[in-house]
Amino acid sequence: xxxxxxxxxxxxxxxxxxxxxxxxxxxxxxxxxxxxxxxxxxxxxxxxxxxxxxxxxxxxxxxxxxxxxxxxxxxxxxxxxxxxxxxxxxxxxxxxxxxxxxxxxxxxxxxxxxxxxxxxxxxxxxxxxxxxxxxxxxxxxxxxxxxxxxxxxxxxxxxxxxxxxxxxxxxxxxxxxxxxxxxxxxxxxxxxxxxxxxxxxxxxxxxxxxxxxxxxxxxxxxxxxxxxxxxxxxxxxxxxxxxxxxxxxxxxxxxxxxxxxxxxxxxxxxxxxxxxxxxxxxxxxxxxxxxxxxxxxxxxxxxxxxxxxxxxxxxxxxxxxxxxxxxxxxxxxxxxxxxxxxxxxxxxxxxxxxxxxxxxxxxxxxxxxxxxxxxxxxxxxxxxxxxxxxxxxxxxxxxxxxxxxxxxxxxxxxxxxxxxxxxxxxxx
Amino acid sequence: xxxxxxxxxxxxxxxxxxxxxxxxxxxxxxxxxxxxxxxxxxxxxxxxxxxxxxxxxxxxxxxxxxxxxxxxxxxxxxxxxxxxxxxxxxxxxxxxxxxxxxxxxxxxxxxxxxxxxxxxxxxxxxxxxxxxxxxxxxxxxxxxxxxxxxxxxxxxxxxxxxxxxxxxxxxxxxxxxxxxxxxxxxxxxxxxxxxxxxxxxxxxxxxxxxxxxxxxxxxxxxxxxxxxxxxxxxxxxxxxxxxxxxxxxxxxxxxxxxxxxxxxxxxxxxxxxxxxxxxxxxxxxxxxxxxxxxxxxxxxxxxxxxxxxxxxxxxxxxxxxxxxxxxxxxxxxxxxxxxxxx
Numbered sequence: 001x002x003x004x005x006x007x008x009x010x011x012x013x014x015x016x017x018x019x020x021x022x023x024x025x026x027x028x029x030x031x032x033x034x035x036x037x038x039x040x041x042x043x044x045x046x047x048x049x050x051x052x053x054x055x056x057x058x059x060x061x062x063x064x065x066x067x068x069x070x071x072x073x074x075x076x077x078x079x080x081x082x083x084x085x086x087x088x089x090x091x092x093x094x095x096x097x098x099x100x101x102x103x104x105x106x107x108x109x110x111x112x113x114x115x116x117x118x119x120x121x122x123x124x125x126x127x128x129x130x131x132x133x134x135x136x137x138x139x140x141x142x143x144x145x146x147x148x149x150x151x152x153x154x155x156x157x158x159x160x161x162x163x164x165x166x167x168x169x170x171x172x173x174x175x176x177x178x179x180x181x182x183x184x185x186x187x188x189x190x191x192x193x194x195x196x197x198x199x200x201x202x203x204x205x206x207x208x209x210x211x212x213x214x215x216x217x218x219x220x221x222x223x224x225x226x227x228x229x230x231x232x233x234x235x236x237x238x239x240x241x242x243x244x245x246x247x248x249x250x251x252x253x254x255x256x257x258x259x260x261x262x263x264x265x266x267x268x269x270x271x272x273x274x275x276x277x278x279x280x281x282x283x284x285x286x287x288x289x290x291x292x293x294x295x296x297x298x299x300x301x302x303x304x305x306x307x308x309x310x311x312x313x314x315x316x317x318x319x320x321x322x323x324x325x326x327x328x329x330x331x332x333x334x335x336x337x338x339x340x341x342x343x344x345x346x347x348x349x350x351x352x353x354x355x356x357x358x359x360x361x362x363x364x365x366x367x368x369x370x371x372x373x374x375x376x377x378x379x380x381x382x383x384x385x386x387x388x389x390x391x392x393x394x395x396x397x398x399x400x401x402x403x404x405x406x407x408x409x410x411x412x413x414x415x416x417x418x419x420x421x422x423x424x425x426x427x428x
Numbered sequence: 429x430x431x432x433x434x435x436x437x438x439x440x441x442x443x444x445x446x447x448x449x450x451x452x453x454x455x456x457x458x459x460x461x462x463x464x465x466x467x468x469x470x471x472x473x474x475x476x477x478x479x480x481x482x483x484x485x486x487x488x489x490x491x492x493x494x495x496x497x498x499x500x501x502x503x504x505x506x507x508x509x510x511x512x513x514x515x516x517x518x519x520x521x522x523x524x525x526x527x528x529x530x531x532x533x534x535x536x537x538x539x540x541x542x543x544x545x546x547x548x549x550x551x552x553x554x555x556x557x558x559x560x561x562x563x564x565x566x567x568x569x570x571x572x573x574x575x576x577x578x579x580x581x582x583x584x585x586x587x588x589x590x591x592x593x594x595x596x597x598x599x600x601x602x603x604x605x606x607x608x609x610x611x612x613x614x615x616x617x618x619x620x621x622x623x624x625x626x627x628x629x630x631x632x633x634x635x636x637x638x639x640x641x642x643x644x645x646x647x648x649x650x651x652x653x654x655x656x657x658x659x660x661x662x663x664x665x666x667x668x669x670x671x672x673x674x675x676x677x678x679x680x681x682x683x684x685x686x687x688x689x690x691x692x693x694x695x696x697x698x699x700x701x702x703x704x705x706x707x708x709x710x711x712x713x714x715x716x717x718x719x720x721x722x723x724x725x726x727x728x729x730x731x732x733x734x735x736x737x738x739x740x741x742x743x744x745x746x747x748x749x750x751x752x753x754x755x756x757x758x759x760x761x762x763x764x765x766x767x768x769x770x
Contacts, residue, residue: 034542038546042546109526109527111526111530163745163748163749167748167749167750167752168752169745169748169749169752170748170752172461172526173675173679173748174745174748176461176672176675176676177676177741177742177744177745177748178741178745179672180669180672180673180737180738180741181738181741181742181745183669183738184734184735184737184738184741185734185738187731187734188730188731188734188735191731191734192730192731312734312737313666313668313669314666314668314669315669320530320533320534323527323530323534324534327527359546360541360542360545360546362538362539362541362542362545363538363542365534365537365538365541365542366535366538366539366542368534368538369531369532369534369535369538369539370531370535372527372530372531372534372535373513373517373528373531373532373535375527376517376523376524376527376528376531377517377521377522377523377524377528
């Protein structure tokens, strides 16, 4: 039994998951530390020892919060509305996460997800609101809107890809430029198309109409009965299916292999007869399409409003949040499903924190950012760890007194581990 | 004309100083994508300093200049400290610099918004009393000018924030440092060929830390200057993409200070036109030529503000496409320094 566990531990995948878990835990602890510091130094009218304790409990388990009880204490349990909203909010970041992950697998850093997301928003909302459902059946409009958004995203993603393939432009820089171009373009588009904006008499200035106004909305697929009181819909199922599709594409098809080969070594891939330029453009187009389809699924939910007036100065956070999702999942498409749901859980926790305590929801954004920061070198820490153990396995030169004691204690604690690692060293 | 120049200058100064921040980091071999995030931190901390000292009554309006200088210095320190996160990950842990920078870009607005809400229970942190113009702006009377002014005086000596002078001086001094001193030469060497630099006894780690720290301090200053001059000394944890625009300025300027200053001026002009095309009177004949152009654009479904805002990015993209084959970017940027790979 112990041996199988060790075998599992020695697997690269397990180590990757462990590294991600360490990042997550460290991020949550950092969030708690910030909560404690703010609680101790903040306004004593809004923070007490009890509220610090409440805050930390919500940081970790806000998903299970059911509000406050009669005595004002926090109550926990199954909260279907929280669960449903978690799945609802996981959809866009799952798709942008997939987008970043696919690009990473092919050796590209797609930081252009916000722009692609915006292009998807534009295409989807325009088609979904412009084709009258009295003429064309609603499901067809839904499909057309989804395809329009995805296609626009693919084109938008292909631009940095093209520049990279043909002109050697760094895709990170090109993506940053296309992001801000997209922000201004989409702003311009919605400003010109006044018929898409919420009419002033609704009092919702600065918003685009929801697609339900035209009778277009993703089917709930019974999920609303399972998780009543939430915004959940079939989008989450579609997103998971797409994620599995991406997994198959990347790992089980020739195209996926070619894309990954280009990412591993472009020149070697070309030598092997793979069209490297075409594949770079293609992988960016796929990434763009994925990010944009996140926007399509999100806004086709029927009740998601799009605030368009400020997008030229602050890009949608769903786009950037694809980066932590992909990093946490170590760029594995199936992992993205879980990491996006986890990220969205953090989001719900933040919301509960804002509703129930004097802290606010931005604490969860801090935690997410900390996780990204940690995961930027988590793989490295993983490598460092294995390296250290290898050194230990080799005959060590005489260490100082205390170090020797510590090393002895460690060795007695985990003899198998050392043995396993010497095997590792032999393999390497 | 004076109005146009003055407003162009307002947008140019933060762009220029932050682009120089980018130059310092990249010339030492570290890609600093976190310029935007550090700007946000600098803006937030600077405004927080102004807010808290005004609240505590430590400075009244007579001490406004001292308060502003203090805020500027603390914003610079905050930027440097914040950029240490990037430096530590990129230099010591050899992490992916783009991801590290992105993390800081996510962290800064989150942290700033979180603290703004804690401090003042709303989403904007402004000055405690008064406004930026009445406290920190220099008028012509401060220079002893009465009566008519010529164009130069009108642009540089009237209704101007002293931060403009500070930034210009800093820019000139630091550009000279980068090109004419031993330290500058060593810093640039670390961005071009760190192995060779190391073999000559230069401590690459130390140089890169210095580069990133200077970069952070300058971005912090740039962030505070942005908040002070364009946002009435208020912080909403958003600098409207100026950090990324500065990145574009730096690329456009070919990583060289003089051409970067030129690029900043051009991009600043675009920003200025985007912000106020309806009220700019170029040749002083009382006609708003740009608003006529804007109306023509508007008739064809284009928003003039957005057009001028996206123009710099398009131009940069085109420039990148045509120059990347023989780009002057530092050769070793983005590559963690590994002593073993000589």
